[in-house]
Amino acid sequence: MTWEPVIGCEIHVHLKTQTKMFCRCATGFGAPENSSTCPVCLAHPGVLPVPNERAIEWTIKLGLALGCDIAPRAVFHRKNYFYPDNPKGYQISQYDEPLCMSGSFLLPGVGGDTEIGIVRAHLEEDAAKNVHMGGGEGRIHGADRTLVDFNRAGMPLVEIVTQPHLRSSEQTKRFLQLLRQTVRELGISDAEMQEGSMRFDVNVSVRPEGSDELRTRTELKNINSFNFAAQGIEREIQRQIAIYEGGGEVVQETLHFVPGQEHAAPLRSKEEAQDYRYLPEPDLVPIEPPAEMVEQARAELGELPSARIRRLETELDFGLAEGLVTSGRDGLYERTPGDRRAVANVVMNELAAAGLDPTEVNGEELGKLVEARDRIPREAFMKALGASGDGDFKAEDYLGEAVIADESELDPVIERILAANDENVAAYRAGKQGLLGFFVGQVMKETGGKADPKVVNTRLRELLDRS
Amino acid sequence: MIDTLRLTAKEANALLTGGELSSDELFAAYRAAIDERDPDLNCFLHVCDESPGAGIPIALKDVIGTKGIPTTAGSKILEGYLPVYDATVTERCQARGLRTIGKTNMDEFAMGSSTENSAFGPTRNPWDPSRVPGGSSGGSTAAVAAGLAPWALGSDTGGSVKQPAALCGVVGLRPTYGTVSRYGIIAFASSLDQVGPVTKTVADCAFLYSVIAGRDPCDTTTVDLPHPVEIPEAEDLRGLRVGVPRELNEAEGIEPGVTESVQAAIELCRELGAEVGECELPRSVEYGLPCYYLIAPSEASSNLARYDGVRFGLRVSPDGIRAMYEETRDEGFGDEPKRRIMLGTYALSAGYYEAYYGQAQKVRTVIRQEFAAALERFDVLVSPTSPTVAFPLGAKTENPLAMYLSDVLAIPPNMAGLPGLSIPCGLSEGLPVGLQLIGPQFSENVLFRAGHALEQALAFDVVPPRLA
Ligand SMILES: [Zn+2]
Numbered sequence: 019m020t021w022e023p024v025i026g027c028e029i030h031v032h033l034k035t036q037t038k039m040f041c042r043c044a045t046g047f048g049a050p051e052n053s054s055t056c057p058v059c060l061a062h063p064g065v066l067p068v069p070n071e072r073a074i075e076w077t078i079k080l081g082l083a084l085g086c087d088i089a090p091r092a093v094f095h096r097k098n099y100f101y102p103d104n105p106k107g108y109q110i111s112q113y114d115e116p117l118c119m120s121g122s123f124l125l126p127g128v129g130g131d132t133e134i135g136i137v138r139a140h141l142e143e144d145a146a147k148n149v150h151m152g153g154g155e156g157r158i159h160g161a162d163r164t165l166v167d168f169n170r171a172g173m174p175l176v177e178i179v180t181q182p183h184l185r186s187s188e189q190t191k192r193f194l195q196l197l198r199q200t201v202r203e204l205g206i207s208d209a210e211m212q213e214g215s216m217r218f219d220v221n222v223s224v225r226p227e228g229s230d231e232l233r234t235r236t237e238l239k240n241i242n243s244f245n246f247a248a249q250g251i252e253r254e255i256q257r258q259i260a261i262y263e264g265g266g267e268v269v270q271e272t273l274h275f276v277p278g279q280e281h282a283a284p285l286r287s288k289e290e291a292q293d294y295r296y297l298p299e300p301d302l303v304p305i306e307p308p309a310e311m312v313e314q315a316r317a318e319l320g321e322l323p324s325a326r327i328r329r330l331e332t333e334l335d336f337g338l339a340e341g342l343v344t345s346g347r348d349g350l351y352e353r354t355p356g357d358r359r360a361v362a363n364v365v366m367n368e369l370a371a372a373g374l375d376p377t378e379v380n381g382e383e384l385g386k387l388v389e390a391r392d393r394i395p396r397e398a399f400m401k402a403l404g405a406s407g408d409g410d411f412k413a414e415d416y417l418g419e420a421v422i423a424d425e426s427e428l429d430p431v432i433e434r435i436l437a438a439n440d441e442n443v444a445a446y447r448a449g450k451q452g453l454l455g456f457f458v459g460q461v462m463k464e465t466g467g468k469a470d471p472k473v474v475n476t477r478l479r480e481l482l483d484r485s
Numbered sequence: 486m487i488d489t490l491r492l493t494a495k496e497a498n499a500l501l502t503g504g505e506l507s508s509d510e511l512f513a514a515y516r517a518a519i520d521e522r523d524p525d526l527n528c529f530l531h532v533c534d535e536s537p538g539a540g541i542p543i544a545l546k547d548v549i550g551t552k553g554i555p556t557t558a559g560s561k562i563l564e565g566y567l568p569v570y571d572a573t574v575t576e577r578c579q580a581r582g583l584r585t586i587g588k589t590n591m592d593e594f595a596m597g598s599s600t601e602n603s604a605f606g607p608t609r610n611p612w613d614p615s616r617v618p619g620g621s622s623g624g625s626t627a628a629v630a631a632g633l634a635p636w637a638l639g640s641d642t643g644g645s646v647k648q649p650a651a652l653c654g655v656v657g658l659r660p661t662y663g664t665v666s667r668y669g670i671i672a673f674a675s676s677l678d679q680v681g682p683v684t685k686t687v688a689d690c691a692f693l694y695s696v697i698a699g700r701d702p703c704d705t706t707t708v709d710l711p712h713p714v715e716i717p718e719a720e721d722l723r724g725l726r727v728g729v730p731r732e733l734n735e736a737e738g739i740e741p742g743v744t745e746s747v748q749a750a751i752e753l754c755r756e757l758g759a760e761v762g763e764c765e766l767p768r769s770v771e772y773g774l775p776c777y778y779l780i781a782p783s784e785a786s787s788n789l790a791r792y793d794g795v796r797f798g799l800r801v802s803p804d805g806i807r808a809m810y811e812e813t814r815d816e817g818f819g820d821e822p823k824r825r826i827m828l829g830t831y832a833l834s835a836g837y838y839e840a841y842y843g844q845a846q847k848v849r850t851v852i853r854q855e856f857a858a859a860l861e862r863f864d865v866l867v868s869p870t871s872p873t874v875a876f877p878l879g880a881k882t883e884n885p886l887a888m889y890l891s892d893v894l895a896i897p898p899n900m901a902g903l904p905g906l907s908i909p910c911g912l913s914e915g916l917p918v919g920l921q922l923i924g925p926q927f928s929e930n931v932l933f934r935a936g937h938a939l940e941q942a943l944a945f946d947v948v949p950p951r952l953a
Contacts, residue, residue: 057570064550064669066704096787100810107790144790295833300675
């Protein structure tokens, strides 16, 4: 039997607002523990939340980019549970009246677009960070003591929930990458997995190909890299298939993904069948985004990454177009004149390898460099490329000095080398064509690598073949 | 030495502005009264030896956050807790020169109607120390009645200012929800909590309300007052339409002496020129109390979750996080908060939410509509504030339901977010009876005007005879 994976995602994105969601504490990483706190985010008696309007605007922006309906009236709810990272004993989140609902995200692919349904996108506050000391595995159970850092408590967080519309680990990875790029381009989050400003959970089940049933799913939690996501999902798909083919049943559980480990470990979760006793947050009035504000945000959206992939695909192949867009290099690609494929390759590969920030590169100058790439020595090209991010970079500074393409300058050098190597010249003329490389090398050595290899090749052949 | 028993806030202030007394001397006079009378009454959980400001003193219910001054909400779980910031109402009082003289006793987390639920012992009624002062703001109302402060602030969720004001023979206002900031007020039931003044006269009440009311950026549920507060002067009720809701005046359990005093006050309204008529609030009175006892405990169960021993307050710390939570909360909370946390937790549970909390919210809308209809025909509705006068200590502590019924008349307008003023309107068996005046949202000026005119005509002596 052929099995079809059914995959859905829950993505958490930290908004990069200046201040937290419900107080005026600064956000940001790396501050000393508990230095970015106040009575509100420490949940002292009597405090009240005041919503961050920027965060609400940004969530609406994101919702529009995900094709969601923006609710004319959205409500904050309290999600009640006890845990040391949850200072109020409840998290302010959204429940049945979120800001953004019923969206659709276009995921371009080789065979065409796939519509990934978005169930909802809502705004909430993040929890504090527990640090479990002593004991095993960094879990609260068995720890000697637990320290809490409240700097993260109350940071604005958007949760995006998709429909189970994804059908492979590879497609899921591509979806997550494109979503991340979309979020970054909106300017609302760094979406850095390393810093935890983007993290995701993935639901996985499998079913016989062609069926539309939804079988028991498992949840992979705490994934913080695209490759881990793909790996973890693939492994889980195979595990479930093996269970069904062995006549077993998949058990609903939450799995904690550990990179490199054969199987994801079942999570001993604080959430086992939790009843969160949601109630409308009585300390906050409902959010009623004015229609004009929503329309203005919609008008300001611009071309989304998914549309851009489709556009670039007409001049490149899909893989290159998608790579450029999801890595955020398409802007430079579009600014750079010249042969599209050559530009795309330089921007995608060599520039990336050189570790350059594409936003700092002048496209016009890079275009000149790409145009000269095959004419100039590789070392010279790489040197120029490495400098292309400098503010005052001029391609001609490198090209002018780099290349000796003038035959009248090269001929004497070539003739001198041929004269000094008459045995090899004879061997070449006797049919050992492979010796051409030897002569090219000698010319390059003599010119300090500055000779135009194309011209050298042509002239060498002409001179060697002449007599 | 100045006699604080009779002194109104306005008179006390006149002594200062007239140069007859300094602010320090006035403060000392009230401190002396506290030292003399509070050992018997237990109105205060904390008394301040000094306090900044150049004006007259004020007593604050211990649910109101005061930076650096112990604030416990009457609970062991917050014993010794020193707030790191001032409540907005505290700041506003200080900005007007008012000096905090102390923090008053209360039912734990404002849950109760007799102040007997305080973890630090009950407050006694200055009219008869064998009786309760009402609650939960019983410390504030008893302190004002006993001349231990010229005025005070209380908080009212389900009658906690109005009912003890009635039982102590003082004036108490529960303002329109949203007119007074809750920032810094230890939350009990957020959609109902409102801070209100406790005073000897309606004019003082209006003035203190003008000090604390108005939008606060720290509390997004607050609004600006649509009109400035007017200090009442009129001594008649001409042109005022006074409604007498049948159910609020004939409810089961209203003592005959209470009815008698209230009926006399209603008659007085007529004599002062008001147009008096009957009206009905059948569902509000029948469902007000049960609805309250779903919504308030539900919100409380969530609001009280932060007392977990992690960041402040009591921590009982045996092995493991779960044990720490359980033992901290078991030891820190008294019976009534525990009872309400359990009620609320149950009402919010999956599968029960719609039947309880959801349904109560719908009923609340019905109550709001019923009051709105009545208040289209009338400017003010009147009723007893409490069905009984002050009852003996211990009389209802074994029967929570009987205690809850003490607020059966005060709760319905609260559920509708309406303002209510309680003024003393007479005595029954030598104990004060309170008259409740209810108006539409933001109608405080009308309530003050009506209350003031009645107060002048009634000439009720606010000094308990045993202290005079
Ligand atoms: Zn903060």
